[in-house]
Amino acid sequence: MADDDDKSAGRGAALARKALERLLARAENAAAKGPAQTDRAGRSVTLPLSEKSFPEYLRLQRHADKAVCNASLQLAELDGAISVEWDHRAGERAHVQRILLRDGAGLARHLGIEPRWDVVALAKRQFEPHVAAHPVLAHVLEAWRKGNLLRGTRPGEVASWLDSIQVMQYCASRRGDDIAIRRLSASLFRDSKRIEAIWPALDALVQGDATMVQSEMEELFSELGLVKFPPTLLVAGNVAVSYGDETVRASRPYVGFAPSVIRSAHVDPGSGQRLLTVENLTTFHEMAVQRPDDAIVIYTGGMPSPSWKRAYVVFLKALAPTAALHHWGDIDLGGFRIASHIAKCCEQEGRSLRLHGMRANAVLPGTVTRRELVPSARREILRICERWGWGDEAGALGALAVEQEAMDPCWPE
Known part of the structure; x- marks a missing residue:
């Protein structure tokens, strides 16, 4: 009983x-x-x-x-x-x-429960020193007030955001360098995989907008200079590179360099009339084999890292002012984000970047595998195109994304 x-x-x-x-x-x-x-x-x-x-x-x-x-x-x-x-x-x-x-x-x-309004009030106080530099934190607090998750964080989970800010500050202090991600993670947080665990919040802070389409994790890390191993910059062209204490010629079909060691470049007369950057490795190999004598081809390795961008500027400085600069990548948000980073490098050197092979209406229907381009990604691509004056690519953009490897290799006219 x-x-x-x-x-x-x-x-x-x-x-x-x-x-x-x-x-x-x-x-x-x-x-x-x-x-x-x-x-x-x-x-x-x-x-x-x-x-x-x-x-x-x-x-x-x-x-x-x-x-x-x-x-x-x-x-x-x-x-x-x-x-x-x-x-x-x-x-x-x-x-x-x-x-x-x-x-x-x-x-x-x-x-015996801490109410959400107290949780958010405490989070607001913890975020206060950082809101001016990272306005996205105000959007985080607003989502938490409503009880919503944002970038995988629940109301009051401030550690992901504060740790992400710490990572950004460190990367900014080492701008242009390649940083071993797991070594940094262990040093900052005593957890070698902590940075990889908080990357959605880190991405929102880097983008400055939590509502934008989330980057791919590897793209984000490359943008910040966080690497699991140092990148290799692959170059095909009639060019000599001051590499450490010696000069190395980029013999056919291509040569790989550690971008952080590249000091300067010298382009053979008449050979540096055009520079093409290529997003994907398969396409780079094909373009390197087919390379005309007046062209230089560089592999971006996906999203270019700070050390890659620094090396890219070295090649820009070696080219004649009349040299044509092109980039060819996937017709998707990642591809246009990569192109945008390269365009900014060009802009800083007083040059402009044109796109190659990234007009969706030039790809014949049924010849390649396509996937749906979500509306938010399409809007961001159009914003990028407007920023850099890529009107033809914006006008050709449809509802489907196209992978570069599915397209036949061809050279800019």
């Missing part, structure tokens, strides 16, 4: 707590709009114990279970956290019609 009483007490108390927690959740949502006790329209926060809102209460089979549940709700009422409305047709305090919030903070204390 005692066991049955214990079970009833347990069931009844657990159900009352569930109802109170649901009321607190409603209060947290209301607090995102106004005072914790009301929503934006000033309506009180309530929870009807009805078939629609809380059917578990109506399905209690045992009188003892219901009595314990009712008693537990009355304790919260005595604590000043809620008010209980009774259905008087069922008898004296026999059936609860609904519970009403009286004190959101009091309800949270009664339950």
